[in-house]
Amino acid sequence: MLTVGDRLPEFDLQAVVSLDKGHEFASITHRSYPGKWLVLFAWPMDFTFVCPTEIAEFGKKSADFADRDAQVLGMSTDTHFVHLAWRRDHPDLKSLPFPMLADTKRQLSSALGIIHKTEGVPLRVTYIVDPEGVIRFVSANDLSVGRNVDEVLRVLDALQTDELCPCNWQKGEPTLQVA
């Protein structure tokens, strides 16, 4: 499984981006969001019970991710037509604000190494990828365990927060002292 420090593999996948007729699908690649952080999360399969809860939660926090210059991408190995049917069918998914990627050929899931060894479906992984395409965080849950979206936001904050101000400049302070 790819981990911190690895580069996100290149991909070009069909995705469901809307429920509006004629605008349902778009192809999304690793280059679709230049300058943005990516939060890529996968689930085992559409039309199951744990999934819509956490997917909807990522959707509800979409503005929080946008404030942090991050694009959320959801993914499973179901086809984009199955994604669309699920989104139409499930009230919590109707207004989902981020693309659902269809990794139908399992290219991205295989490149990431996130396919469950016996079940053959993606683990519940979450990747945070920086604007340079480098993986900065990864977590993997077994198939039945949902994710905590607030924890993903906390990690994203920690990765992005740095004391960049020259105000923090100190004249050669050689000694460390505990407060």
Add this chain to the structure above:
Amino acid sequence: MEALETLRTALPDAARDIRLNIQSVLKDGALSEPQRWGVAVASAIAARNPRLREAVLAAAASAVDAAVVEDARAAAALMAMNNVYYRFRHMVGKPGYAEMRAGLRMNRLARPGTNRADFELFSLAVSAINGCEMCIRAHEKAVTDAGLTPEHVNDAVRIAATLYAAAVSLEMD
């Protein structure tokens, strides 16, 4: 510029020197047009007087790109936070605090819409108004390291000082 003229005439006689200084600090000098107006916008926001702020924003909008004004606004917002936080660190006098995480987002500092030197100059002007000794030293160093001269710095602080005085004078009656 018209909005600034109206504002100048609104200053009381007791502040006649300020009235004249507004005119002189905002023209010519070492600063480029974007530097001068960026410093003016950041200073006017930091001075916290709505009339002054609106007049300076109107004048700046007709003189420079929106990106300059946006950088000045960002510098005013971020330095309002950083001047308080780092001033505390500098003033408290216990080194232990400097080792603690600030844990504050200031990502916009790394992405100026114009350029690093000008953004630092705007930050310096705001730091002068907010009165943090170490912040002033740090930003003066950043400005001159980025290639600007002490003349640039001096002109920027003249603008900050004058606009701050204008804000005070507008509220004295």
